[in-house]
Amino acid sequence: LKKRQDTSTPAVPYQQVEYLVNIAVAGQKLNLDFDTGSADLWVFSDSLPASSKKGHNIYTPSSSPSYKVLSGHKWSIAYADGSGASGTVGTDTVTIGGTSVTNQAVELADRISSSFVTDGLDGLLGLSFSSINTVKPTQQKTWFDNAKASLSSPLFAAYLPFNANGAYDFGYLDSAHYSGTPVYAPVDDTNGFWEVASTSYKVGGTTHSLPGNTGILDTGTTLALMVDSAVSAYYAQVSGAVNSRSLGGWVFPCKGTTLPDLSVRLGPTNYATIPGKLLNFQPADASGTQCYGGLQSVGGGTMNVYGDVFFNAFYGIFDANGPRFGFAPL
Numbered sequence: 001l002k003k004r005q006d007t008s009t010p011a012v013p014y015q016q017v018e019y020l021v022n023i024a025v026a027g028q029k030l031n032l033d034f035d036t037g038s039a040d041l042w043v044f045s046d047s048l049p050a051s052s053k054k055g056h057n058i059y060t061p062s063s064s065p066s067y068k069v070l071s072g073h074k075w076s077i078a079y080a081d082g083s084g085a086s087g088t089v090g091t092d093t094v095t096i097g098g099t100s101v102t103n104q105a106v107e108l109a110d111r112i113s114s115s116f117v118t119d120g121l122d123g124l125l126g127l128s129f130s131s132i133n134t135v136k137p138t139q140q141k142t143w144f145d146n147a148k149a150s151l152s153s154p155l156f157a158a159y160l161p162f163n164a165n166g167a168y169d170f171g172y173l174d175s176a177h178y179s180g181t182p183v184y185a186p187v188d189d190t191n192g193f194w195e196v197a198s199t200s201y202k203v204g205g206t207t208h209s210l211p212g213n214t215g216i217l218d219t220g221t222t223l224a225l226m227v228d229s230a231v232s233a234y235y236a237q238v239s240g241a242v243n244s245r246s247l248g249g250w251v252f253p254c255k256g257t258t259l260p261d262l263s264v265r266l267g268p269t270n271y272a273t274i275p276g277k278l279l280n281f282q283p284a285d286a287s288g289t290q291c292y293g294g295l296q297s298v299g300g301g302t303m304n305v306y307g308d309v310f311f312n313a314f315y316g317i318f319d320a321n322g323p324r325f326g327f328a329p330l
């Protein structure tokens with residue numbers, strides 16, 4: 001698994017950093033973004049315009065003897081960051097690590113939004129619940145849903161250390177990827193996400209309650225996105241922090257700032273503490289004067305999004321038995 005840092009200045013509320021994993025679709029190797037916040041497996045296909053295909057690995061169904069068209073099926077997905085893709089559907093054998101799934105729905109993109117052209121990925125592999133897969137008229141299952149019966153345990157775990165190679169462990173927990181003992185929170189899959197109760201947080205020695213709030217564990221989102229009251233309370237602890245419209249979110253002086261830790265409650269009991277040093281995402285402007293925060297606003301609603309910033313601090317365990325989400329410090 002390779003981490004790719006998107007170094008462009010954020011023009012949108014948060015950047016997409018891809019965790020690229022090499023998978024083989026019928027022997028054709030592709031770098032896919034493993035996304036626990038969506039349920040579609042889609043790939044750059046040869047039906048894309050030549051300009052979109054440049055620099056990418058392209059899946060060519062015609063050169064795969066095991067590919068079958070899923071006739072009359074279409075898909076179309078729109079992500080929270082404004083990106084999107086759509087196309088047709090087939091099935092093929094998809095192998096990750098040592099596990100192959102035959103007749104896996106592989107969604108062929110014939111249209112993709114511009115951000116995917118510049119990103120180093122060749123598609124996405126959805127790892128949320130299959131209930132939000134976008135294929136019509138017959139909804140399709142995720143690779144994990146199809147694979148889990150053949151795994152030693154019906155779980156996978158995300159190991160995504162900051163600025164280092166990471167891994168996804170399917171079917172087992174790798175003790176080299178975490179410390180201590182994992183703690184677990186019940187998952188409510190009603191919305192198709194790995195969603196847990198997240199009703200309070202701690203910053204600067206104060207505990208703040210967020211009655212009725214939840215959080216989704218989303219490896220496809222780069223940052224931690226929380227409701228505005230929490231984001232304001234956090235940056236109130238950071239001198240010089242401002243919410244900059246022009247820079248696309250909360251920024252603070254790069255020089256001389258020590259960011260506070262942020263503890264978020266996951267489930268009924270446990271808090272996960274993200275060290276402040278992981279909450280400095282990147283310089284927000286060419287001069288490097290202002291730095292862009294790893295915590296940004298989720299916009300409206302009561303659902304926080306715990307993205308890669310969270311996984312930079314915690315091994316994340318997605319366990320279909322329950323379902324439940326476990327975490328342990330890296």
Ligand SMILES: Cc1cc(CN)n(C)n1
Pocket residue numbers: 016035036037038079080081083218219220221
């Ligand atoms: C492409 C993509 C995936 C996600 C998270 N599920 N976002 C926000 N964008």
